[in-house]
Amino acid sequence: MVFKCQEDSFLKEFTSKVVTCTEGQLKTVIGGKITTLSCYEVVLEDTIFFPEGGGQPCDHGLMDNVAVLHVTRRGTEAVHFVESALPVGKLVKQKIDWERRLDHMQQHSGQHLITALADIYFSYPTTSWWLGEGESYVEFDIRSVKPLNLDKLEDLVNEKIRAATPVFVTVYEEGDTELRKVRTRGLPDDHKGAVRIVTIEGVESNMCCGTHVTNLSQLQTIKLLRMEKGKKNKMNLYFLVGGRVLQQLSACLHREHQLTALLKNGPADHVELVDKLQKSLKCANKNLQAVLREIAVREAACIKQQVPIPRYYSLHRKEADSDFMSILINEVGDESVLLFLTVGDDKGGHMVLYGEPATVAQLGPQVCALLNGKGAAKGPKFQAKISNLANRVKAEELIKQYVTCTTSGC
Structure with missing residues (x-):
């Protein structure tokens, strides 16, 4: 039907x-x-x-x-x-919902046009396609695509749009010999009745059940976005048609305006300035890591110099990371000192409880629960990702109470 x-x-x-x-x-x-x-x-x-x-x-x-x-x-x-x-x-x-229908018609007719011209000019056979909510893609049965061919394909499809090429539908009864002349991937197993052929005048005829424009000018324009490797040695060509091109352009312009305000320079200088900022940030991070390494070494030295050496030591550094905690633990190198280390802020962080394996196995899950964390113990170390540093004081009290009881035999 x-x-x-x-x-x-x-x-x-x-x-x-x-x-x-x-x-x-x-x-x-x-x-x-x-x-x-x-x-x-x-x-x-x-x-x-x-x-x-x-x-x-x-x-x-x-x-x-x-x-x-x-x-x-x-x-x-x-x-x-x-x-x-x-x-x-x-x-x-x-x-x-007309906005949804028009969008689907533009993407679908655009896909027919891309598929036809890719096959005619470059022998790129289409095996399937996907109409996504944001982007769509055509799957080509090829291993690679030359960038110049994509540029040429984009020119070709937009030439057909500018020429206002007619699109029309012809209905045939199943079994009609005319159906042998058209592009098709076959009819569904449960298909019954008439068969629709969608023709882009002078380009191709394709067996299709979808809704389509009546003239390629209604597509407005097509933008080919990128090629990505697909499944089974195939390539996916992502594209936008019509209204989606305008939406993408609006989104890009909005981001450009935001970047202009943040970077305080013109769009033409964005890439250069962001590159400088990234290099500066990389240098700053490298310097920070060097300083944190030095602090970890000094903290460990202070612990080892105490007489008597402490049974328990707690430290939190907001700006530090897991490497900082590992360096400090390695520098101390003594499981008899129970180390409770945390890094991060109110948005989240990490914890390590390091010491004698039996102690860590008993205390680790309790401390982790207080800090709303998720982790596990391995030998002398319990590591976890945490999200509630506000309870750090309670965790310290729990550890101190355990150490005191262990020492005094309570």
Whole structure:
């Protein structure tokens, strides 16, 4: 079946009758986690909501003010997952999220154009593509791509856009001999009925179920972003089309304005100044590490010079790191001195409890819990990443009490 959305991809509203409405469940991702939602599965006589397929996500929108959460195809039917029930036989007004639809049409038609010209001019065969929320990519069955070829490909696709090349759809019955002449990766196993062919005039004809523009000028422009290695010796070409190019440009300009304010120089000098700042920071960090190493050595010397040598020693340095603690421990080199060391600030840090293995095994988890940390003991050392340095005083009291009891035999 060819749905209304495929007959007219620019139709934003449409009225159709509810054929079935049953309770169902929808697995979706919310906040990065897979969640199952209770909903209703609705089938209409016809629909302007595109059901996901051909690499294109489904449409969203409303049916009589009821949110359409997802749309999928089952055989010849488009199944709409909606928030609440709709009476069977009722005429419902469909209204799609036009911004989402236009974005998907631009990316999908753009992919067809990139795929066709990459194959025609450079013999880069496309094996799949992905329409992402931010960026999309075409997967080429090649091991590498010359940068000059990408520049040329970008010029070629934008030439076709500037030429306002027509795009049209032809519908054939399955088995028609004309279908042998078009690009295709095959029909889905459950496909039934007519077959749509999307043609970019003078470029290619491609078997496709998706929604598309009617003229390449509606793509506005295409920007090829980068090539990355894909799976099985393939390459992925990332791209933006139309509105996404403008969004990316706006985001880049916003960041540029922020950098100009921070760096107090013009955009043309940003790279040079940031390079200088990075080198300066690297030098400062190197000097800091040298100073911290010297402090660790001196702290260790002070501990060893005490008479009698202390049973317990505590130290916190906000600006230090794990290397500082390791140097101090190595310099002391005496498990009979129980060392409680922490670095970091209120946002988080690290701790080390070092001493006799039995003591560390007993005290380490308790101290770690007080500091809201996560770590483990290995021999004479308990290390942990911590997030509550405010309890450091309580941890010290716990350690002092243990050392006092051990010494006095309480």
